[in-house]
Amino acid sequence: MTPQPHEIIHAHIYSAYTARCLQAVADLGIADHIDDDPVPVGELAAACGTDPDALHRVLRLLAAHDVFEQRHGGYAHTPASRLLRGDHPMSARPLARLMGLPLHWHSLAQLPHTVTTGEPGIDVLDPGGLWAYLQGHSEEAETFNRAMTSKAAADIPAIVEAYDFTPFATIADIGGGRGHLLRAVLDSVPAAKGVLFDQPSVIDPLSFPDQPRLTPRAGDFFSAVPAADAYILMHILHNWDDERVARILATVRDAAATGATLLVIENVLPDERPDPTALSMDVIMLALTRGHERTVGELSVLLEGAGFRLTGVTEASGSMRIAEAKAV
Ligand SMILES: C[S@@+](CC[C@H](N)C(=O)[O-])C[C@H]1O[C@@H](n2cnc3c(N)ncnc32)[C@H](O)[C@@H]1O
Numbered sequence: 001m002t003p004q005p006h007e008i009i010h011a012h013i014y015s016a017y018t019a020r021c022l023q024a025v026a027d028l029g030i031a032d033h034i035d036d037d038p039v040p041v042g043e044l045a046a047a048c049g050t051d052p053d054a055l056h057r058v059l060r061l062l063a064a065h066d067v068f069e070q071r072h073g074g075y076a077h078t079p080a081s082r083l084l085r086g087d088h089p090m091s092a093r094p095l096a097r098l099m100g101l102p103l104h105w106h107s108l109a110q111l112p113h114t115v116t117t118g119e120p121g122i123d124v125l126d127p128g129g130l131w132a133y134l135q136g137h138s139e140e141a142e143t144f145n146r147a148m149t150s151k152a153a154a155d156i157p158a159i160v161e162a163y164d165f166t167p168f169a170t171i172a173d174i175g176g177g178r179g180h181l182l183r184a185v186l187d188s189v190p191a192a193k194g195v196l197f198d199q200p201s202v203i204d205p206l207s208f209p210d211q212p213r214l215t216p217r218a219g220d221f222f223s224a225v226p227a228a229d230a231y232i233l234m235h236i237l238h239n240w241d242d243e244r245v246a247r248i249l250a251t252v253r254d255a256a257a258t259g260a261t262l263l264v265i266e267n268v269l270p271d272e273r274p275d276p277t278a279l280s281m282d283v284i285m286l287a288l289t290r291g292h293e294r295t296v297g298e299l300s301v302l303l304e305g306a307g308f309r310l311t312g313v314t315e316a317s318g319s320m321r322i323a324e325a326k327a328v
Pocket residue numbers: 131148149152174175176177178197198199202219220221222233234235236239
């Protein structure tokens with residue numbers, strides 16, 4: 001049955017509560033106590049140190065959205081709720097926990113201010129913005145880095161499948177976090193070497209004894225990046241406004257020889273009817289950074305301004321695309 005207009009609006013008005021329930025369940029590790037058979041809510045509550053009635057009401061709401069299934073007086077997993085287990089290879093638990101952090105909820109609470117001024121809400125928490133805030137909050141930074149790895153786990157197989165990395169001898173992943181994508185790329189191209197480049201706070205604790213072809217390098221992508229045949233910028237440019245994007249691209253262009261390849265991997269928006277998840281990401285960028293998701297045309301202009309020519313756009317997974325450019 002087609003929902004009535006007021007039902008559509010009311011569902012959206014209340015939807016923040018559903019998101020918050022999911023984040024709380026992820027935070028409390030509830031999904032790790034459930035497997036194939038339904039677990040009585042009293043047992044779950046005892047195992048997780050929660051109030052049984054409150055837990056039941058939260059899980060019942062999620063079950064109404066196919067996240068958990070209420071069965072035989074208890075809760076069992078659905079394929080979606082299983083992704084909240086910490087041991088799932090594509091676990092979404094770190095991402096759900098990240099979205100539940102005060103940095104998100106405080107920034108979101110400022111949205112009317114953001115819409116009025118164009119200024120991201122996170123500036124209320126730290127005038128230096130997201131990256132400065134994370135530098136000063138190591139626990140939240142740890143959750144952030146875990147979430148990036150977890151989020152990427154869903155996209156990486158499709159990226160490695162969709163794009164041929166074999167022509168490159170050296171591949172640099174700029175702002176590559178803990179190296180999740182670069183590891184997968186190097187596994188698929190045994191002849192290639194990789195340089196993982198990120199901020200010192202991310203890089204310094206890392207080592208890769210099991211992948212000798214991967215070299216971590218700490219630095220600032222506004223100053224200088226290592227030389228390579230191919231550069232990856234995954235979920236980097238969307239964090240920044242056009243002026244900063246131009247600076248990052250200029251730094252990469254300074255390091256790149258003519259003909260080198262640049263791969264921008266993020267939600268590259270189609271001109272018409274973009275996917276709602278990509279648009280949610282765009283508003284997250286609005287609230288949290290000065291960045292935004294861009295269309296192919298917008299990206300092409302920025303690339304050209306920095307001395308690159310867009311040579312192709314490849315679908316990866318969902319709204320994630322790989323925009324390929326060459327240094328000219
Ligand atoms: C949204 S995360 C993306 C991580 C990874 N590329 C991915 O897609 O999973 C952005 C990354 O940029 C890094 N970063 C932010 N500012 C940076 C800077 N000035 N220089 C180098 N890396 C930076 C962050 O530490 C973080 O790892």
